[in-house]
Amino acid sequence: MRTTFHLKTLAVAIATLSVASMTNAAGLDRSGQDVTAFLQDGTYAEAVYTYIDADVSGKDSANNVPSNNTYVKGGNTGDIAEAYDFFRYGVKTDINDTFSIGVLYDEPFGAAAEYKGDSNFVSKGDINASITQLTGGRFNALTVGDEITRQTGIAQSPTSTPAERAAAAATATNLSTAVAAARAEAATAGENTNVEVRSESLTGILGMKFGANKEFQVYGGPVAQRIRADVKLRGLAYGPATGYTSTSNPDMDYGYIAGISYSKPEIALKAALTYRSEIDHDIDIAENYPLLAVRALAAGATPAQAAAAANRKSNYEVTTPESVNLDFQTGINPTTLATAKVRWVPWSDFSITPPLYNDVSKLNPLYSENGLNLVDYDDDQWMVELGLAKRVAPALAISGTVGWDSGAGDPTTSLGPIDGYYSVGLGAKYNVTENWAVSAGGKYLWFGDAKGRLPTGKIVGDFQDNDGYILGLKLSYQDIK
Template sequence: MRNHFHLKTLAVAIATLSIASVTNAAGLDRSGQDVTAFFQDGTYAEAVYTYIDADVSGYDSANTNPSQNAYERGDKTGDIAEAYDFFRYGVKADINDTFSVGVLYDEPFGAAAEYTQSNFVSQGDLDASISSITDGAAPSLAAAQAGIGALAAGETAGVLTAAQQAQLDGLRGAVAVAQAEASTAGENTNVEVRSQSLTGMLGMKFGANKNFQIYGGPVAQRIQAETKLRGLAYGPASGYTSTSNPDMDYGYIAGIAYSKPEIALKAALTYRSEIEHNVDIAESYPLVAIRAVAAGATVEQATALSNRASNYEITTPKSVNFDFQTGINPTTLATAKVRWVPWSDFVITPPLYNDTSKISYGPDGLNLVEYTDDQWVVELGLAKRVAPALAISGTVGWDSGAGDPTTSLGPVEGYYSVGLGAKYNLTENWAVSAGGKYLWFGDAKGQLPSDKLVGDFQDNDGFIAGLKVSYQAK
């Protein structure tokens, strides 16, 4: 007689607690966009709480000259990763033996980072800033201005040598950076990105034994962000601030699944579309005002130019998830997850930031955030029923990251992870699961959009704790 591996007793405690973040995974990936709640038998509902605490620290660069990209080890940055938590909910029901419906909520993308020390904090000391940027050649604002005055006449007359012109440009740049520093004295670099997603799903089973299922539906996604760049690390961009208002836009999900209940086998391939957001953004850029005043504008005119409200596009990336499980014996279940996200196609390009950068970096300007590689995530797990109402599980995982060097607002190159969890069936229908994971983060250099290296982050780690309450009735 063939054994049947009942999913109710083999269910994995935390197999669906995917983990990702701008501070501990590739890009802005946070929840992993898990959909496995939809593949549970009968009527099913779950509520999942996840808490992530990462330790990401390193050293800034002692080279604060905006025109030189080389990294020189400087001071400690302290821990820049902010702890955060999020929720995920899922509800699924069978209409009949062919059709199923479900609704899923998660928080797919996000970031939470803040520098509280080092060259990523604005000091507001004009003389110290200028001396640092010019390697002591101009030890104060007065000295820099005197140097500019001495060379400016020669520039007007067209008699400066190439070396003298370079010196003049360097002094002007140093003064601009120092003035931007002074306008935001004592402020920290920080970034926060929040998103919410609601997915509706309709599935249809087919085949002789209803082993196959196609599914899909609409996705509503909301996203908002705030960014502050501060300190000598950001050179002329120090003082830049942007606030993106919440925007709701829509995409879709589609996939195909196969199941074989006799051995508790389930496999699903899920595609999520990219979603294009048209975001209202308010930007402030002190460098714009500094340049405007130098060109003869009044303070009022310069202030107006350095603050802009506009609209731009952010396209959150598409993704592909593969979820697999199979019974090994009547009390043991094996699981596997694979996720791909093309972060190399993702950019954040605020209009004022981009327009200002065109002066120094050509007609295309710079993106505020971009990545060089696509993300791959692989997680393997085993679950074992050790008592009629208790199952335990273990997982190992790997995240490829999205390139190194990477943005200074999320300087981690993927991770390795191990996890443990347990699920206890409180009643025939209700269960509670809990677990945790430990992560070893990949070393990464922090880089500005201009390719300047501003930080080195090594030997970092973090942990994740999760709690899930679920209901299932067949």
């Protein structure tokens, strides 16, 4: 005799999982771009609030010489992770037994980090101490000028060998850059390194069921996405880039979603594979690079000319990555549901390359061909989460999840030094009425250790033994005819 698991009785257990299963630590991933609201039966609507609080701290590097990439354990960075929250909404209804429509809103990508305290990611403003650190303790503000003159003389002397001239020229350039970086840091004394990225996404979906029992469904539709970002690099950890500031104005652009699902109501089985496209953003950006102003003044420019050299308004392209989500559930018995989620995002293809930042990096012969990205990642992200939900009373269900996120590589950007996580989550849902329900959930995360790296490859921080938690609250409505 075949056992039947009616979705009506399991509905209380199905939706509770998503409250505690919504964030990812790789790259800029935040919401996981969940589409399960559209996969619910009948008419369904939800409003979800998520709060994230992480503790990400480590040690900076005591080596602030830009040309030396060796990591030397330094002082405490303090907690750099800013508390972060976002909303998600979804509504879906069946037009008839073949067609369904839905609209989803989420905030898919984001970042919020700030270095505070006395680390090398905060501008101190002491030119003499900065020159000493940037030159590895060899010089200070009184002696570095004489050494630059001496090395320049060797580089220009006809009695020097070609090798001596090349070495002296490189040394003079490095020392001049250290002086300029120290003066650039002084211009932003007391300021912290800070990054904030926010995004919003609105997805329209049309689904069509087919098959002998309408067990298959194909779905897809347009996606409108808005993104903005603010970045401040401060402190000797960033070497010549200290003081760099950029503001990327909000930009709206468009992509698409497509997927296929299968359901077998007799055992409460549902499986869905969802693809989201890349979205190309052409973003207006304002950048300020103090190093250019210092160099312009040293070359005899007026203050107005120096300010103009250090500021630029332009535009650049950022492509948010494509992704694939697999959502699976099946009934184990009439009151218990098992779920699995898998997500893939190719963060190794993603980069943020502000034009002025990139152009300045090309002044270094090592990066003269393509310059440097401000942010990029080495690896693709894989996320896996398994869960169980059980109806323990006619109006109450509880759930639990375990998860793993691969991260996007280690070392990674100093603006988000996390290499994936392991997680456990708990959730509960209470049906206030036959149609209305309130869900609450939480997740605890153990973050993977990561080294913070500059675009040059220099390791400037080591972040270990970090963790965080997520809290979610959801109000939902469902009417299954």
